[in-house]
Amino acid sequence: MIGKLKGVIDTLGKNSIILDVQGVGYLVNCSLRTVSCLPQSGNVVVLSIETHVRETEIKLFGFLDDRERDWFRLLQNVQGVGAKLALAILGTLTPEELDSAISLQNEAIVSRSPGVGLKVAQRIVAELKDKSPRLSGDLSLKINFRKKMNESNTDTTIKDSVSALTHLGYSGQQAVSAISAARMKVGDEIDSPTLIRLSLKELIS
The missing domain is CATH 1.10.150.20 (5' to 3' exonuclease, C-terminal subdomain)
Structure with missing residues (x-):
């Protein structure tokens, strides 16, 4: 099985690329985000590869790193x-x-x-x-959040706050970190609007 490929980008498509590895062109399926992060044709890249073997075809899927794979x-x-x-x-x-x-x-x-x-x-x-x-992220932070999610009021507050922050353009990880920092300062008894406001302060401070 192919686990990694290093080669020159021959062609960039929307959901795939052709990677030239020592004269052999491999068609590698990629996500939109992976393709958008790759350099232009003619550049050398290294991709983590997942190989799917079927009766009628072999498909290669490429990723920026092993985490994605x-x-x-x-x-x-x-x-x-x-x-x-x-x-x-x-x-x-x-x-x-x-x-x-x-x-x-x-x-x-x-x-x-x-x-x-x-x-x-x-x-x-x-x-x-x-x-x-x-x-x-921090494992203990996430475990703590998961325990809190068992409480219906906190569950709604956290979900609403994460949703609001991600809709403002922040990543999920940024939202989690900011919400955690805000809750550490004011405690668990807090409503969504206040938590969102305090989390935003953490993000822009």
């Missing part, structure tokens, strides 16, 4: 999520944002990905909540 594999363990949908999710969310969304059990963030309905997003956060690779 790990999430690609993990997402496909969820019923209804195949390679195409997993790439769509990774094209919308970074590994850090996906990890945060699952740790917070926030299906709204996951459902922002094209083709991901609410039911699929709910399955993703539910089925992967104990399988997340913990690729980013």
